[in-house]
Amino acid sequence: MEEKKFDLNSLIGFVLIGAILVYMLYLQQPTPEEIEAEKQKTEQLTEEKEEPTKDESKQEVSLTEGIQEIAAVETGDSLALEKLKNRLGSFAYSGTLNSATENTTVIENDILELTVSNKGGYVTQAKLKEHTTINGDPIYLIKDGNNSFNLQFNAENRMLNTEDLFFEPNLSSSGDNKVLTMRLKASPNAFLEYRYELSPGEYMLGFSIKSQGLDGVINTSQPMYLDWNLKGYRHAKSISYENRYTRLTYEYEGDKHSKLSPAGEDDELEKKVSWMNFRQHFFSSMLLTDTPFEEVNLTSIDLVEDEEVDTVFTKQYGAKMLLTPKSGGLDYNMNMYYGPTDYKILKNYDRNLDEAMPLGWGIFGLINKYVIIPLFGFLSGFLPAGIAIIVLTILIKLVLSPVQYKQYLSQMKMKILKPELDEIKEKYKDNKMKIQQETMKLQNVAGANPLKTGCLPALLQIPVFYALFTFFPTAFDLRQKSFLWAEDLSSFDTIAEIPYIPFYGDHISLFPILASIAIFIYMQMTMGQNMQAQQQPGMPNMKFLMYLSPLFMLVFFNNYASGLSLYYFTSNLITIGIMLVIKNFILDEDKIHAKIVALKQKKPKKQGRFQRKMQEMMEQAEEQKKKKKR
Template sequence: MEQKKFDLNSLIGFLLIGGILIWMLYLNKPSEEELQAEKAKTEAAAQEKAANEKSKQDISLAQATSDTLDAVKPGDSLALEQLKNKLGSFAYSGTLPSANDVTTVLENDVLKLTISNKGGYITEALLKNFTKYDSVPVYLIKDGNASLNLEFSAENRNLNSQDLFFEPTLSRNGEEQVLSMKLKTSESGFIEYRYSLHPGEYMMDFSITSQGLDGILNTTQPIYLDWNLKGYRHAKSISYENRYSRLTYEYDGEKHSKLSPTSEDEELEKDVTWMNFRQHFFSSMLLTDTPFKEVKLTSVDLVKDEEIDTTFTKQYGAKMLLEPKGGAIAYTMNMYYGPSDYQIFKKYDRNLDEAMPLGWGIFGLINKYIIIPLFALLSDFLPAGIAIIVLTILIKLLLSPVQYKQYLAQAKMKVLKPEMDEIKEKYKDNKLKIQQETMKLQNSAGASPLKGCLPAILQIPVFYALFTFFPSAFDLRQKSFLWAEDLSSYDTIAELPFHIPFYGDHVSLFPILASIAIFIYMMMTTAQTMQQQQQPGMPNMKFIMYLSPLFMLVFFNNYASGLSLYYFVSNLITIGIMLVIKNFIIDEDKIHAKIQVKKAQPKKQNKFQRKMAEMMEQAEQQKKAGKK
């Protein structure tokens, strides 16, 4: 029998291997930073787990109602008891035949609304008479992009109406369709959403009331109505549409405000009476007869890269604090799903036109009382493109006396140029004296650069009003003219294989034509200005002459083609009026003769002119005293 012998070499080998392993473990032990990171990770995981557990306990009602309701069978007392433990008295709604995710349709000739039993809110809102840029029907609500949730407390339970089932009852009141959605605790106890849709209307009546919930509904705890919507893209240019997609609202009487259109924004407002989740040409609105005591309004810009095809523009939210009266909820409201059309908004007499970007102050007034009614009248019997041209002609004719005054002032300055050059040469070493003598000459002749500027300034309100009108004019949407398929979006004559910053990936013709017309106009108006002496501090007119057309060419490439069409026609008409005034109305020889007669007459200075003259005299005397 073979005896086992002690192997010293094997022992030494095992000891060496063990030592190496211990040394490796020592070298790879975590640093203090790694230990802290691991600890933070563990704590975060624990917090997440706790939050998940709380979420499950805090009535994960979607799961509770689906699982428990599926298990409820007639006479199944155990399942009914489980449901009651989770929902309290509102477990009654889970035993009704309506306790499943089915829908009811409210519909008229312009609007189709689909309301779900689960949550009792609108899950689809279809505008029947409109399509998107790609001919797909316009849905303001579809595929879960919107929710309406009532957060309330009942029997020591925090409940969310969006997880509970309502019982629908559809009826008619004449031509009006009425849908009652009741979240029941019994046959006589319930929370009711009531929708009433009238023929031909985008605006419908909506109310939230409660009845028979004494001892069940906890009105000492805050009750919130939480409305959220992600705005779908509807236009060809996502950047242009997104620029005019904005949350607007009315609060504190008849004050109006809006959230930022370009970034994440949030406001907490008091006494809010309506809010509009505007998507450029379409609006989703909620209005209330009883102002909401407090509303948290949020807006998030979802367009991160304008070069990428994007489904949504903005994420809107409004969390409204409701005030129960007499232990019950009672709010009479309205909902609007339809076009952002000034004419439609105006007829409701609720200041809804303030939700449209028509400009502030005088600019908005010009739009509301002149441009919008006039364009509406023209577009009733003319195609949209022709209506723009006729509107432009009428506006230019209306402003032609102002333009005549402007050109007449420029002509006078041109006639005086030789004498002004003599003054400049005579006092070339004394800039103050040049200004003083030039002012005397202009006053005696009844000519002044200011008289040429004032008429141009008077045209600015109309110019800016039209700049804000065209992007918001719903009547231009999907109306074609010449090569432009849609006057509310950019026209395209060429697609580029690449994207140019600020310009885009296409070439629009109307901005090119408008740029050329502006350049010709600038050449005509600045040529004689540049011939005159360049006053110190005055802008470089040659630079402005090139900058304006370039600005139009680049930045208007993505703007509505209707706006570029207006500027093109407007500048063509302006050029024509200037040529007529120059060649057939204004005679520079006669102007020169009148100026000489006027110069010979004693000129009475007004207070401002006397003050300026005194100041210049004092400055001249101080300068002479300083040289002594």
Template sequence: MEEKKFDVNSLIGFILIGGILVWMLYMNGPSEEEIQAEKARTEAAAKEKEVEDQQNAETDVTLTEATEDLSAANTQDSLALEQLKNRLGSFAYSGTLPSATDATTVIENDVLSLTVSNKGGYITEARLKNHSTYDSIPVYLIKDGNSSLNLQFTSENRMLNSEDLYFEPSLSKNGENSVLTMRLKTSETAYIEYRYELSPSDYMLGFSIKSQGLENVVNTSQPMYLDWRLKGYRHAKSITYENRYSRLTYEYEDGDHSKLSPTGEDSEIETDVTWMNFRQHFFSSMLLTDTPFKEVTLTSRDLVEDEEIDTVFTKQYGAKMLLEPKGGSLAYDMNMYYGPTDYQIFKDYDRNLDEAMPLGWGIFGTINKYIIIPLFGFLSGFLPAGIAIIVLTILIKLALSPVQYKQYLSQAKMKVLRPELDAIREKYKDNKMKIQQETMKLQNVAGASPLKGCLPALLQIPVFYALFTFFPTAFDLRQKSFLWADDLSSYDTIAELPFHIPFYGDHVSLFPILASIAIFIYMMMTMGQSMQAAQQPGMPNMKFLMYLSPLFMLVFFNNYASGLSLYYLTSNLITIGIMLVIKNFILDEEKIRAKIQENKKKPKKQNRFQRKMAEMMEQAEQQKKAAKK
């Protein structure tokens, strides 16, 4: 049998033949120009076919074509739904509802208009219908994304945020009330619901959060938070003045009240919080709950750097509330308030909301709440705001006139005694302790003392401070004009400056100038006589004080509410008038001098305090003599 061997020559021949075939195919292939031409013909044919298909679809869509289109659409929807399920789990259902768009629903009454977005289910616009800003723009507390309300929870090992999910809206009526329910669904019977209910003529609306049928969907063993954030819009002419009274206040632990710092950044973690107010001076955004939040992280950041910078926002507020589901379900009944920071409105709700206003602590707040606010409310009910301020000031000064009479009487007695006091100082000029002893003895027998003049002045301080806190927060003064002032809640302007003066501003206000002049005249009348006496060591420089107070008023009150400056102007003019009446028609220095001389003849019994002081001074005198020996 013939043996088969590998033929190398045959292999080489096959390789050469294969190479020749490849070369021939390459040489016979289309050129680049031919390829481009064929491509153009193919595209033209495709366009013709597309036009023909469109025409056929418009005239005669067959059942087969419709079925194919439906099948393709279902395939795309299935893919999208699968992707949504991978990202949101059971809550992917909300992304397939007709509400899964950025549509909004408006709920409103005659004072308030609220816009609620399907995405997130929260209020994206809150407009006060009856109020405008200093430049005549409607007051918006919420607008253009300055606020958010986000429910953060865990579902199927995913951390979800409600602000990214779509709620289904339903608007209805409950009597005269408008009701809007927003449901974040996993099915038709399982959902998280936000419910808003707005009554006629009310800035307070009902707000509740509840869940249904989500016991096996939402992991309640993991923390759930309601995160509310808001940047406060500027509404006033002076942003620094408005910002001074913009502050986060809150109620916690069975009725205690507190607030965050009005400057810089501040935060606090509080327990059992029942309400919080993101106050913007004359307007408030509040959240109140019937079930206290177990823990709330409150934050505030000052956004105002300088009056010269045209800043849009005043403060950045935040409140992150820990929620406590019960039985696997959420159930929180709450309220929201978007409206004026007005004491009477707050008081009518009977929920301690007046504590959200800066009316002063202790006795100062008490005077405001029970005397000044009711009295001014009565007067402004039938008088223009400026006239109401003047009448209020007159009534208060008349009520305090007996105190002022005692103060001036004490000053008159000290004036009568001045020659004798000067003689004591001259006689014992080398012994300060003896001067004090003899001075006290003379004042005691004469029934005159500087302390008696100071006490009446101290009694007036609570009223003056209460008024100082009242006028900047009086909503009734907002945008009320008087004389040249177009808004008594802001500064008045008689001249604009082409530059900015630190602490003073870029304008000139007339009311502070007039008030400064009145204060200067008053201090001249009260301190002029004291300045005639020799300046005693350790005593304040009266001349310096006489110029300091008017200067302080002139500079720092240039940016304050003109209503406050009007009060100080009126108050000091009335005080000057009362002093002139007392001096010229009531008090007689000759009679006072005769009365003092008569008192000197009568034995004067020292009270316990005077005896103690005399004993202490006597002991000090003896120790001084012993030390010299």
């Protein structure tokens, strides 16, 4: 193998080449003057890159960029006026009249105060004078930019947005009414007008959009949209509970009513919409129109994901309405409503606005509208809210007491028949079908049909139960009304703060605890009779229900309106009292037993239509069973 030797000549050559390269680099380095020139060039290129292109500037139709031009126009700069006209076309005239760009105008009555901005011409603040939040602060439905109201249209080959343009205000009176006109002018006699008219003592105000002399300015062949967006402010103690009843509702195609989902994100494209309500539990922001909007894209976004973090807003609503111009331009007569979600107030407008309230569907809503609401309204007119709930409960229980009497009578009869029912089970223990047939015969003779005298009366109470379940959380008359330890009957009562428990909450409410105890006592009193029917096929496990119902009340209603828990507590106390009266003073177990014996000795009672059908079905099932065995 050839031995490798160190080559000194090669090493010297590499060193010389490296030295030459270093020297050349030294000669080519830039001077300080060249470095400074390059730095300035780089900064200039960066600034040019950050500036918008000419095309982008042309697409932005915002008067904010033209404020300096307006000021220049007022000093007589003709070049600035020409530039402004290039941006806004004919509506540059309105800009030159309104150099006080951020001014606002207040239109108000004794209960409502609205602030309207020159910029955009829409309501930027809506204050309800007679109502406050849980902290005592005034109720604002609109404030600090949570609302936008924009008319988008094409004029002289430009797409304009009224929220970027400046209107000329004029506040006047028409009798007792206050009238505010906001005009976006193209000339002294050519303008787009928003008109607001507010009457004393009203939450509803007249609102219209009209145009005059703009036939050659506004391009009516292009779509025109009215875009309304609002983020609902929190007003109650629990934002999650308030958000549960915060929902977008609307009327379309004449007299149809619908709503968007209260959770997550939802949207709907509807035709012929006549009103929409951005409902915030106890308060509403509404837009109504005499001429239904041809098409409206409605959106709702739930903003409450974490009650500890999302504490300001409940939902974000949106409605993009397609407008239909007439031959003379725009002419829409509308109304706006900023006020309580109160059934009595909404019903008085006779425009189906009460459908915006969650009173239940079908018979449940009818019971609320024609029984519960009028009765409670009458009682709360001269009684404190808590006492009114108790009196309302007493009246309802008295009306339903015959139903309860039927239930208890059926339970007592089943208790008397238990020995005979046990004999039937023992005698036909290998034949379940025969047990059912004989049981039905015995019950029919004794008049103790559980379905007729037990289940059906119980079912009759469900519509009332559900109607009240929907009434109390939405009853405006309960808002901020106190009773005993409950500060607000429209929200949960709190006797202690605790660390957060899933499904239960971070507080302890006393009324649900009392209601749970009352339910448990009631279940204990009735379990003896109900357990007699427990073993029959299809009957629920009464012992399980005895513990489930109070537990459900304790956990689920801890975060519900204390007025609702007060109702259930009072209702169960009265039920217990009625049962004791029926048991001790009305029904006599010995007399009922003697009557059953007498009925059994008589000619067998003719079966009802339903019982005959059940008998036939059981016989057919028994026959099919026998055939299978063969």
